Amino acid sequence: MSSAFSTPPWDVQRLPRADASVFLITGGNAGIGYFVAEQLSATGATVLLGSRNPAKAEAAEASIRARVPGARVRTVRLDLADLSSLETTVESVGVEHLDAVVHNAGVALDDPPRKETEDGHELMFGTNHLGHFALTRWLMPLLSAAPAARVVTTGSFAAKSERLDLDDLQSRKDYRPKRTYGRSKLAQMYFGVELDRRLRAAGSTVTSVVVHPGGALDSLTPSRPPVHERTTGARLRTAPAALLVQGKHAGAWPAVRAVLDPTVRGGQLWGPRVFGLRGEPRRERVWNHLADPSFAARLWDTSCDLTGVDPAAVPG
Template sequence: MTWHSGNRAEGKTILVTGASAGIGYFVAEQLAANGATVVLGCRDTAKADRAIHAIRARVAGARLRPVRLDLADLSSLPATVDALGVDRLDAVVLNAGVLLSGPERRVNARGHELMFATNHLGHFALVAHLSPMLTAAANSRVVTVGSFAARSERLELADLQSERDYRPKRSYGRSKLAQMLFGFELDRRLQASGADTASIVVHPGGALDALTPSRPPLFVRTTAQRLRALPAGVVLHGKHEGAESIVRAVLDTEITSGQLWGPRVFGLRGQPRRETPRAHMTDLDTAGGLWAASAALTGMDPLERPATPIRP
């Protein structure tokens, strides 16, 4: 059952990255149901329009709009932030991510490994661009979506972009661990600076398409898919349920900066609960090294307003 805030999200503007499909879609749907104005940040605006149509079919009076967002292209971020057209932003959900399965290592226009660039570096730079808007909103929040996969990974600061040893699943898990390390380090730095913005880290557990309800025209789950997925439902859940920890982290005022939230049952399924992060997710030396490397690679720092748009 979706956690509701009693429409305490009325009047709030929230940006959700990667909101046109999967968990990001359900985050947007649930936030809209709680009264928020939701900006769907998506690389494909046609898919964003379909997501908006699907949400409006279920949420009467939903306040939604799309903005084009390509996290792999750092030079495009200033235009994205300008297109938001707002002076303040109550929260940003750093959800978008790419999982590549092919054996070939892929890079973006700046030569950054594509999963690390999209999942971590793009969000790192986006928060820097959004900083003035987040600062302008009282009790704003940065909610970073990590992954259960990050539990078993360790970050190698000397090989952040998998140049020496590229394995797709491992590189993906490390990119999600980088996000989580960033979220906890952002909390420490925000608190040290006396900022009003909170940084909260979440993960959706094990969320399967086959356990997720249909949302036409975005996707339709067949009866056969549902039946085949029933055994998996013992330990996993659908993407609509995976979104609940994220929505809770955005809206629950009792959740404070620096906390980690995920599903209750073995961290894989169930209602949201607070978790104790693994030591490698909060390691100060690793987080500090990652922050410094990310600032060097993107040319900006999330706690400093970017002076000029970054160029490829």
């Protein structure tokens, strides 16, 4: 039988079962992360909602249980801005293996002033990139205990037009909130690509995939009270935008496919089908600036220095 018949087309509305799998979603209490968790819960998997806010995480858990009968979902206290807490957090998750982690959580500041984490790192770079970088190191034994685990890193379409300055990763010289956010997401994407390269070299069974949600707006996102409530006014005002972008429920699709689809391979980039902004998920060519291994290696080494850990140094 040909592969065209043995592998059915991907359907975002009919996901494959994953009953024995365990997935961790960082930032699973809101936005795209919530919808990644909701959709993965419908596959029968055990889904862990990583969140620094217990009340919001509990609300998200209740919302998923209300929409997905029999959902196996629970919360995990996770603060990516506190690097010293991550080892203890992973020790407390209470699972024997992890089939995938979706690095989704992200801080996005709209206005000055520049802020720092407890470790002295610029808040967006320190949380979005360094937090996930360090978390991966502590998760690697659980990922390696699964047959073929995946690290799925959620970047941003905004990162496509950004470039990193290795001499100013903390945005001390050039701090502009939206640009600093885009650069932090670009750093995450470099991490995802370079992680897979290093895992392959080490012969690991773990793979790393990078995704982005395209253009995902709250106003085009279906309501999930109290996690998200869309007003009629907002929906009407932004209805024309639906020709170009989509809601956060659809922004979750590339990450969900990267977790579940057996045809997805490490080192790939996945995003929305239509101009990279909306539609069902498809594989994209890795962006030119992401495909520079020497730059990625330098960023990796700097990240190791800043966090004190190396995610690829753990046997897997």
